[in-house]
Amino acid sequence: MASDRNPVTAYAEDVLAGKILAGPHVRNECTRHLSDLKKQKEKQLFFDDADSTRVIEFFENFLCLNGGQFEGLPFILLPWQRFIVGSLFGWKNTADGFLHGTEKYPRRYRMAFIETGKGTGKSPLAAGVGLFMLTSDEEPRAEVYAAAVKKDQAKVLFRDAVAMVELSPTLDSSLFMSGGAEKNNIAYLKHGSFFRPISSEDRGRGQSGPRPHCGLLDEIHEHPTNIMVEMMRAGTKWRQQAMIFMITNSGSDRETVCYDYHDYASKVSSGAIKDESFFSYVCALDEEEDPFLDEECWEKVNPSLGVTTTMKYLREQVQQARGMPSKENFVRRLNFCQWTDSDSVWVARETWMRAEHVLDLDKLVGRRAFGGLDLSGRKDLTSFALAFEPDAEGVIDLFVEFWTPKDTLLDRASSDRVPYDVWEKEGWLHAQPGKSIDYSFVAKRIAELHSKYDIEEIAYDRYRIEDILREFDASGLEAFCEDDDKFGSGIRMIPHGQGFVDMGKAVEVFEEYLLNDRLRVHTNPVLRWNVSSVVLDTDAAGNRKFTKRKSTGRIDGVVAAAMAIRRASNLAAGTNSGPSVYETENFFV
Numbered sequence: 001m002a003s004d005r006n007p008v009t010a011y012a013e014d015v016l017a018g019k020i021l022a023g024p025h026v027r028n029e030c031t032r033h034l035s036d037l038k039k040q041k042e043k044q045l046f047f048d049d050a051d052s053t054r055v056i057e058f059f060e061n062f063l064c065l066n067g068g069q070f071e072g073l074p075f076i077l078l079p080w081q082r083f084i085v086g087s088l089f090g091w092k093n094t095a096d097g098f099l100h101g102t103e104k105y106p107r108r109y110r111m112a113f114i115e116t117g118k119g120t121g122k123s124p125l126a127a128g129v130g131l132f133m134l135t136s137d138e139e140p141r142a143e144v145y146a147a148a149v150k151k152d153q154a155k156v157l158f159r160d161a162v163a164m165v166e167l168s169p170t171l172d173s174s175l176f177m178s179g180g181a182e183k184n185n186i187a188y189l190k191h192g193s194f195f196r197p198i199s200s201e202d203r204g205r206g207q208s209g210p211r212p213h214c215g216l217l218d219e220i221h222e223h224p225t226n227i228m229v230e231m232m233r234a235g236t237k238w239r240q241q242a243m244i245f246m247i248t249n250s251g252s253d254r255e256t257v258c259y260d261y262h263d264y265a266s267k268v269s270s271g272a273i274k275d276e277s278f279f280s281y282v283c284a285l286d287e288e289e290d291p292f293l294d295e296e297c298w299e300k301v302n303p304s305l306g307v308t309t310t311m312k313y314l315r316e317q318v319q320q321a322r323g324m325p326s327k328e329n330f331v332r333r334l335n336f337c338q339w340t341d342s343d344s345v346w347v348a349r350e351t352w353m354r355a356e357h358v359l360d361l362d363k364l365v366g367r368r369a370f371g372g373l374d375l376s377g378r379k380d381l382t383s384f385a386l387a388f389e390p391d392a393e394g395v396i397d398l399f400v401e402f403w404t405p406k407d408t409l410l411d412r413a414s415s416d417r418v419p420y421d422v423w424e425k426e427g428w429l430h431a432q433p434g435k436s437i438d439y440s441f442v443a444k445r446i447a448e449l450h451s452k453y454d455i456e457e458i459a460y461d462r463y464r465i466e467d468i469l470r471e472f473d474a475s476g477l478e479a480f481c482e483d484d485d486k487f488g489s490g491i492r493m494i495p496h497g498q499g500f501v502d503m504g505k506a507v508e509v510f511e512e513y514l515l516n517d518r519l520r521v522h523t524n525p526v527l528r529w530n531v532s533s534v535v536l537d538t539d540a541a542g543n544r545k546f547t548k549r550k551s552t553g554r555i556d557g558v559v560a561a562a563m564a565i566r567r568a569s570n571l572a573a574g575t576n577s578g579p580s581v582y583e584t585e586n587f588f589v
Contacts, residue, residue: 052090372564443471504543
């Protein structure tokens, strides 16, 4: 710490000056720190440089790292780690005056959420925070917990703390550890304080309600519920200086407590949510950055790159993921902080992005068009895809449109955890007035498209098809099914089974055109989200289908696209002579 600048402020200034590469949320948190320094009196805050420096010196003077090549080395904090601990213990809240019986202001931050790539050293950092709050935070009878869903996970962080005590002569002589060969308690007898692991499995087994001075919650992305987080938070009401310190990798499910905190932390750092008691350090890439294509962005989500994580290791992970698509989402999530919507990827993001183009839709006029319609429910996402017959090079062009109710747009944005409101403003999504989808708008739009592109067929899921057919009639659009009196007039309506037989063929055709660069898709972020959410089911015969039941996001656009692409591809195969040749599960023989 040779610099005259406080390490917290130095880091923030270097990030914003571009000297340290960081993602958008970290840049926002740095901006927040520098802004708050200028507004301390106005916001009733105080940055205590001495306390900020003291916690950093505790790490570097008393703690050692453990394991492998780091065994016994002093815990010299990296700049990002200094920013975190220096912020947490340096910022004070002056609004309520001094702490009871002291001339010290209470800590500002009561909760911290840290999200970085795998292997950056989050667990040792958390263990060090726990030991500081056990021994050096002037808290009588402090209770410090390493908390996780499973006992084994809670012990990972706790073992780091045990090793730090064993490797520090000062701590080893001051603290008493018990539990046999595998220690399960660190006691600071002088103050009546302890540090121990705790898990959700302990509930109902004689574990009394904790009253943590410090709750260290590990691997939040693995918590199926918020039980452990809330148990820790509830116990802090007894403490004036308590802190909950959460660490995690990114997850694959947005319907989780981890994503709730990820989203909340990101909004706090940006200023969208005002919460002076919440500290955020969320690593993320900037929009449109792809770590599989650009190594320059890796440091943004791996702030310990070159120390605990190497370029060689990350390159190996990327190389393996390219050879094993089933591994891609794991690598993107764990190593590059990308929320992937599912654990297993259907198609590589790189492959999909290669297919996306800003198409000149007017140039598609004159080519035969084939539709795919997935109505879903009136409150869900309705999708219509148009695939155009293969061109001279055998390439199918595709675009997909979406509808959702406008009156519930913000609620749906919150529940589905995607920016429907932004997509609607930017024209990627139709949102008509009402609390449910009005199929008359869908019918009118399809009629408009038919007048321009001369749609020959629409493949459809039978769900609510009668509703849209009535709206077709009302809008003047002629359409017929095989058993209609109007047979032969207007758009042919082709039922498309959603089971393994029919959808399995559609999946195969979709993949064939996509993987062989014979599909051009008009860019639409709603469709891109749908693709990232796809989960496939496989039957005993190896047939695959899209499954909405297992998908973590909406996949309606992918379903509609698959049906449309299959119909357009039949033309290239010379089999598109009419609906009777179309093999459909449960409908035709």
